[in-house]
Amino acid sequence: MMSELRIGIAGLSGRGLHWIRLMQKLKGYRITALCDLRQEALDDGLAAVDGEDEQACFRDYEEFLNFDGMDAVALVVRSEYQGALAAQALEAGKHVSAEVPAAHSMDECWRIVLAQERSGKVYHLAEQCRYAGYLDKWQELVRSGDLGDVTYAEGQYLHYYTRCMFQDPHSGALFGVDRLPEFPDAVAAWVNRMPPIHYVVHDLSPLLRVLDDRVVEVIGMSTDSPSRAHPEILSPDMQVALMKTEKGAMLRLAASFAQPHPENDTHWQQVIGTKGCVEWRRALDDVPRLWLADGEARDKQPQTWGFSKDQEPEEAKGSGHWNLDFYVHAAFRDAVLYDQSLEFDVYKAMDVAAPSILAADSIDQDSRKLEVPDFRPNANRKKGEAP
Ligand SMILES: NC(=O)c1ccc[n+]([C@@H]2O[C@H](COP(=O)([O-])OP(=O)(O)OC[C@H]3O[C@@H](n4cnc5c(N)ncnc54)[C@H](O)[C@@H]3O)[C@@H](O)[C@H]2O)c1
Incomplete structure (x- = not known):
């Protein structure tokens, strides 16, 4: 059994640097490699690593994957190729801990599933909101039948996030709408071109956990591009998906990046049942x-539920996102080092990714209703569906 997990981190901007700082505090991780397309980001990554260990540095992802001094890849890139990069790492025989969203196309979802099955390596999607303490309470209420049959649930991710919408094609540097005059050759960065509904993962993942369910049908709708709040930004101000689950519930998910919204109040969910x-x-x-x-009671009653779990490990404190970031790194480490089974496995990760991708496809097809495949290797995995 391995005693430590030698990990390489690809994508060294704000989030990647946070992962470096966090992984250094957690037992079991040793950072042995760093990768980013930009030299400036690699320098920032090296500066964020403490201690005596050396890190191999790469600007080319394939060369990074060929490095045999690492067992696992932490994928923290904000890229339209995020899913392909995850699959490529599995195909190269590395375990993968991937930031959200898992993928941006259905082909990428299938490629990840098949590469995970063929390699037997761990794939974990680092979606942290599903670990929130209040969801433990909601899950108990659903499991016990206290809410009856769930008929409807809602989730929304309204995050006013405009600071990385543009990119300088020469240096690769990312910046916000306020600095556009400084960069006459600026191009739209991925977050600007990405359909916002692709990022509804932090609210769909918690709901599917609570409902113990998966989405089977989806319809999407969008406001127009460009944004009305910031006409320089291509991203539509609001996208909404309506979904039907296997157990027969309806879900409404909404996502937005360009439109102003109160800071730190980005997530909201509700679950309605027959009781x-x-x-x-x-x-x-x-x-x-x-x-x-x-x-x-005749009306809804206030509750003391919060993000914290009843038993919060000391290591979780200060890990970020209401102390929830800890849980994704602990789950990944325990799966790789101690062979513990993942609650959020590759199939559940794709249950979250695929409806979001198909919601955007539905928008492109005049809100046509689309079927969501079951990625599990059973009778529902239609022959020929996997590429
Ligand atoms: N779970 C969360 O709460 C949470 C929070 C923030 C960001 N994220 C996710 O983390 C990721 C990174 O976020 P960020 O804000 O740091 O993004 P960012 O856009 O600021 O930076 C992404 C970095 O990845 C690098 N990169 C892109 N493609 C690459 C490739 N092929 N090979 C190597 N490097 C590449 C870029 O040069 C850049 O430095 C995104 O996928 C984002 O969705 C998740």
Whole structure:
């Protein structure tokens, strides 16, 4: 059994540097390689690593994958090729811990699933919101039947995020709308060209966990491009997906990056069943609520649920995103080093990725309803569906 996980980190901007700092604090990780297309980002990555260990540095992803001093790849690139890069790492025999979104096309989803199955390596999607403590309570309410049959659920990710919408084609540097006059040759960066609904993962992942369900049909709708809030930005201000699940519930998911929205109040969810409902807080100074049809209360009652779990490990504190970032790195490490099974396996990760991708495809096809495949190797995996 391996005693430490030698990991290489690809993508060394804000999030990649956060991963470096976090992994150095967690037992079991040793950072042995760094990769970014930009030399400036590699320099930032090297500066963020403490200690005596040396890191091999790469600007070419294929050369990085050929480095035999690492067992696993941490993929923290914001790129339209994110899914292909994850699959390529599995194909090269590396375990993969990938940032969200997992992929941006259905072909990439299938390639990841097949590469994971063929290689037997661990693939883990680092979606951290599904670990929130309040979701443990919601899951109990659904499992116990207290909410009855779930008929409807909502999730939304409204994140005013304009600071990396543009890229200097010469240096690769990313910047926001405010600095456009400094870069006459600026091009739209991926986050600017990406359909916002591709990023609804942080709200769909928690809902599917609570419902223990998967999406089977999806319809998308969008406001027009460019943004009305910032006409320089291509990203539409709002995209919405309607989904139907295998168990028969309907979901509404919304995503937005270009339109102003209160900071730190990016996520919201609710779940409605035949015997009651739960909802997350409506504003930062609000509280979550619960109503049960056979209870005494006539209206939804305030609850003390929060992001923290009842038992929060000391190592989780300060890890980022309400202390939830810890859980993704712990789950990945424990799966690779200690052979522990992943709750959020490659199939559940694709259950989250595929409906988001197909919602954008539906938008491109005048809101046509699209079927979501089951990626699991069983009777539902239609022959010929996997490329
Ligand atoms: N889970 C979360 O809460 C959370 C939060 C922030 C970002 N993210 C995800 O983390 C990733 C990185 O986010 P960011 O804000 O740091 O992005 P960013 O756009 O600022 O930086 C991405 C970096 O990846 C590099 N890169 C792109 N393609 C590459 C390739 N083929 N090979 C090597 N390097 C490449 C770029 O040069 C850049 O330095 C994104 O996928 C984003 O969606 C997740």
